[in-house]
Amino acid sequence: MPATPQEAVDDILSTFKTAWDAQDDAPEVIYPSDELRTFFDGDDPWASLTYAHTLRQPATVSAPAGQRRYKALGTVEVQINVPLSNDDVLTVSQELARVVTDAFENVQTTHGVVFFDVTAQEIGRTGRWFLTSVTMRFRYTEIR
16 A cells, blocks of 8 residues: 555554553653653663655556656664663663564554564663664655
């Protein structure tokens, strides 16, 4: 099913939010539309989500008369930050990364957004935080 760029973004956000918010005591998240907040000065884990469309090109498959079909690609990144003061920093980081990978692996949304190449990477110490980055690519078809 074809999607618009806004529908793709909505699907990205809802796919993440549904899985993330299902956790007990889900950590705070900074979304692209949020103003910078100060909760990351505390001692609780937190995450940030970003996305970017990286390619939009005409597809070779035909579209309805008077319209064109486009292939759109992009990336999503969720950065998970767990305070180094947490005695189970690695376990907490891995558990939170698993929530994200499980949410996106092998998923196709109702608007036809497909997620692939889902990878969790432990970055390590960044200041007083342990950072894990979960990245994935997405693709969808747009008809205009």
